[in-house]
Amino acid sequence: MSGDLHSRLAASFARFADRTLVEMDGKAWTYAEIEGLSARLATRLVSLGVAPGERVLVQTDKSIETLLLYFAVVRTGAIYLPLNVDYTEAELEYFASDATPVLAVCREGTEPLFERIGKGKVRVTTLAELFADLPDEQAAPAPRKPDDIAAILYTSGTTGKPKGAMLTNANLAANGNTLIDLWRFTPEDRLIHALPIFHVHGLFVAVHCVVFSGASMVFLEKFESGAVIDLMARSTVLMGVPTFYIRLLADERFTREAAANMRLFISGSAPLSADIHRAFEARSGHRVLERYGMTETGMLTSNPYDGERRAGFVGPPLPDVQLRIAEFETGTVLPQGEVGIVEVKGPNIFAGYWQMPEKTAAEFRPDGFFITGDMGFIDTDGSVQLVGREKDLIISGGLNVYPAEVEALLDDRADVAEAAVIGVPHPDFGEAVVAVVQPSGAFDPDAVREEMRRDLAAFKVPKQIIALDELPRNTMGKIQKKLLRERYADLFAD
Numbered sequence: 001m002s003g004d005l006h007s008r009l010a011a012s013f014a015r016f017a018d019r020t021l022v023e024m025d026g027k028a029w030t031y032a033e034i035e036g037l038s039a040r041l042a043t044r045l046v047s048l049g050v051a052p053g054e055r056v057l058v059q060t061d062k063s064i065e066t067l068l069l070y071f072a073v074v075r076t077g078a079i080y081l082p083l084n085v086d087y088t089e090a091e092l093e094y095f096a097s098d099a100t101p102v103l104a105v106c107r108e109g110t111e112p113l114f115e116r117i118g119k120g121k122v123r124v125t126t127l128a129e130l131f132a133d134l135p136d137e138q139a140a141p142a143p144r145k146p147d148d149i150a151a152i153l154y155t156s157g158t159t160g161k162p163k164g165a166m167l168t169n170a171n172l173a174a175n176g177n178t179l180i181d182l183w184r185f186t187p188e189d190r191l192i193h194a195l196p197i198f199h200v201h202g203l204f205v206a207v208h209c210v211v212f213s214g215a216s217m218v219f220l221e222k223f224e225s226g227a228v229i230d231l232m233a234r235s236t237v238l239m240g241v242p243t244f245y246i247r248l249l250a251d252e253r254f255t256r257e258a259a260a261n262m263r264l265f266i267s268g269s270a271p272l273s274a275d276i277h278r279a280f281e282a283r284s285g286h287r288v289l290e291r292y293g294m295t296e297t298g299m300l301t302s303n304p305y306d307g308e309r310r311a312g313f314v315g316p317p318l319p320d321v322q323l324r325i326a327e328f329e330t331g332t333v334l335p336q337g338e339v340g341i342v343e344v345k346g347p348n349i350f351a352g353y354w355q356m357p358e359k360t361a362a363e364f365r366p367d368g369f370f371i372t373g374d375m376g377f378i379d380t381d382g383s384v385q386l387v388g389r390e391k392d393l394i395i396s397g398g399l400n401v402y403p404a405e406v407e408a409l410l411d412d413r414a415d416v417a418e419a420a421v422i423g424v425p426h427p428d429f430g431e432a433v434v435a436v437v438q439p440s441g442a443f444d445p446d447a448v449r450e451e452m453r454r455d456l457a458a459f460k461v462p463k464q465i466i467a468l469d470e471l472p473r474n475t476m477g478k479i480q481k482k483l484l485r486e487r488y489a490d491l492f493a494d
């Protein structure tokens, strides 16, 4: 199969032309319709200056138009750069200046904000404008090589600014091809698509599994347990973050009967607790298939389709992925069973961080293995268990929050002497962001939270801010986050 993503998509558009690709709000689009509309949209994009290698920044709501925009950008050979709709002006400004897009597609009403951050150098438009009087002409697909960049997805880091992970045509095509075989996707499948489409999970894993295999999907604007349960009778697969499964279990309409037509429930992006795994099986008769991946790599491991889906394990590496456990500091590869850093290599591993050669080099070993930052071990059956993270990262409802970013915002405030941001167990989000601060003078946690919402996407804003006279420190003066995590472990216990 060609390593070019557009050719891979086009092969499906042609082969499954008359079949339904996607449904939303009671309307359906076939493969041929989606291809035709995206090809016409590509003509419009080209007329706006979009060319191979240029970046198209997208912050739009989940819709068929956004999906078409993705396919259209791939067709032009430009680089698709989707952004979380929750990002604030302060956050967006950085992405726009770092990625220097030629075009920004934004939501109605946010044009002035994008004009401001684009500083006159970025053409700003909306989906409505792009789709108005769409030309009939279908742009010819731009020739692309496997190593050309198809998308940039920003991920934050433990220190410093977010990094744009460059994913190539070959990365995306290879991972999709592997996953449809592994998870047995066929044209008879219908996926319940309730994830956002600005992350690898909802955009590449979900959409490519559907399109590459000729299956169909139902787009829901966001996860809502009732709507998802209603769709199960005529669907076969759900992909979700653990919060989806927690919320399904909390809904009494979710029963064995409701799930009877489903063949597969896949979970990832964050750890699925063994308790939820077991409760889900007891309720529905289905064992969730847990897999593990990263923005920089796409999917890396998966529990087997046949064979045991082990609670608490993310499964063996995908057939085309090499995975090893090493000592973080030295890179020495560790024997089976020992805990260390997870390192990976394969056709799905990204090409590096956009314009950050040093940061890229620092995250690869000399022999080309990528250092994930996740800690784990390989069991005797080859299955991987993740036991923690070397990186200081909180995953809340499947979304990553780097404490350093939230701490920097708090530390900059006149009413805060120092802040420590930690993740604590949360019954719905898995982990929740909590800030423990040492105030300097008068301090109103609720007012501070409100103010933080101006600068930070809502999911990063601490669910609670706790003020202490003194933060616990070790003899070197370093804040003891471990101690804080222990002290507040039951903060959200139900």
Ligand code: MCA
Residues within 6 Å of the ligand: 194, 195, 196, 199, 200, 201, 202, 222, 223, 241, 243, 244, 268, 269, 270, 292, 293, 294, 295, 298, 396, 397, 398, 399, 429, 458, 459, 460
């Ligand atoms: C929303 N809020 C959150 C989160 N989502 N807070 C913390 N963590 C979150 N994940 C905020 C809302 O802004 C709101 O704040 C309050 O929490 C309550 O929101 P609620 O209505 O409960 O949330 P929701 O809209 O139902 O969303 C929860 C969600 C959603 C369905 C879990 O966050 C979601 O779809 N997550 C999936 C993310 C994802 O696709 N991750 C994949 C990336 P307020 O009331 O203050 O306004 S990782 C990836 O791609 C890698 C490759 C991988 O392995 O998959």
Ligand code: AMP
Residues within 6 Å of the ligand: 155, 200, 267, 268, 269, 270, 271, 272, 290, 291, 292, 293, 294, 295, 296, 314, 372, 373, 374, 386, 389, 395, 399, 400
């Ligand atoms: P992101 O940068 O958003 O792609 O998040 C990637 C990170 O999510 C990984 O490095 C892991 O820490 C975490 N992750 C993804 N899937 C799983 C999983 N099944 N279990 C535990 N952690 C996971």
